[in-house]
Amino acid sequence: MKTNQYVRTAVIQAAPIIMDREKTLNKALDLIKEAKNEQAEIVVFPEAFIPAYPRGLSFGYLVGSRTMEGRNDFLRYYKNAVPVPGDTTEKLGEAARKAGIYLVIGVTEIDTEKNNNTLYCTILYFGPDGRLLDKHQKLKPTGSERLIWGEGDGSTLSVVNTPHGKLGGLICWENYMPLARTAMYQKGVSLYVAPTADARSVWQSTIRHIALEGRCYVLSCNQFVTKDMYPDDLEYYHELQNQPNIMCSGGSAIVNPMGEYVVEPVYNKEEMLLADLNMDLVIKGKMDFDVVGHYDRTDVFQLKINENE
Incomplete structure (x- = not known):
């Protein structure tokens, strides 16, 4: 596939309407329209944007x-999660198609x-034709995240072919897993979402x-969330009492293949x-360093990936 030289990207640092799938979906649809008005061709939202990253909540686990x-509280979170595929993905796909x-x-x-009642932290990829092209389920939820999300498997180590290059990535602290990163590099990712x-x-x-390391663009996307955005009728709302007013300050950024900030x-x-x-x-970046090309030593190091379910 011939690669277009330039691509306009939009990284959306925003907050969901916490624990409300439909209102958060509507906010996402509005933001997609705004990105389209800015001539964006790739639009990236944060981890667990719908219905929320439940920062600060324990769900009563000890x-x-x-x-x-x-x-x-868990039931409320579950009922606002996103069935894939389902009505929410259809609306997101239609928004991608229109934009x-x-x-x-x-x-x-x-x-x-999978027909189970386990939740997963997932990236969804939609194409400009509106199709759900692929998804990636977080392989290893971090710390207490393991109480609310199950583990994905190698079948969702996804890379999507686009006219701009291969689009793929990992979620949050998966990016500290060297072998997971290497798997993405082996798949030829050039637009790496984080x-x-x-x-x-x-x-x-x-x-x-x-x-x-990957000589790729990195699109890192986080939420900006304040404590007053949480619904005050949560059973464990009191757990937020000692939390700072700014629960997540953001830090979204775009980095080029030379490790320099674009934004x-x-x-x-x-x-x-x-x-x-x-x-x-x-x-240009791979002229002197291609981690899975001329800088690779497969005679010494080998990575085996199980991409089965």
Whole structure:
């Protein structure tokens, strides 16, 4: 596939309407329209944007015990999760078709094909024709995330072919898994999405390293969330009492294949980060370093990937 030299990308740093799938969907649809008005061709949303990344909530879990009140909060989260495929994905696909974009969005997924009641932290990829092209389920939820999300498998290590290059990525701290990153590089990713919930300054070191290591563009996308955005009728709302007013400060950014910022990190507000990316820089960067090409030593190191379910 011939690669178009330039592509306009939009990284959406925004907050969901927490625990409300339909209102968050409507917000996403409005933001997609705004991105289209800015001539974006690839639009990226944060990790677990629909219905929320449930930062600060325990769902009543303690080692050796659970509470019915916590189960009530979990049920609310579950009922606002996204069946894939389903009505929500149809509406997102239609929005992508109308805008003529590649849409990347993080959701908490109910995997209708697996026919279980486990939730997954998932990236969905839609094409400009409106089709759901692929998805990636987080392989290893981090810390207490394991109490609400199951583990994905190798069958969703996804890369999507676009006229601009191969589009794919990993979610949040999956990006600290060297072999997972290598799997993405082996698939030829040049537009690497990193939806995250990590607003720490050290996260910036991570995305700049990935850009340099993979000689790819990195589109890192986070939410901006304040405590007053949480519904106050949650059973465990009191757990937020000692949380800071800004629950997640953002830090979304775009980095080029030389590890330099195209758009520097944005904090403490909702914002759409726009950039025109020169895809020729991917090849220029690989002149002296191609981690799965001339800088590879498969005679010494080998990676075996199980892409079965």
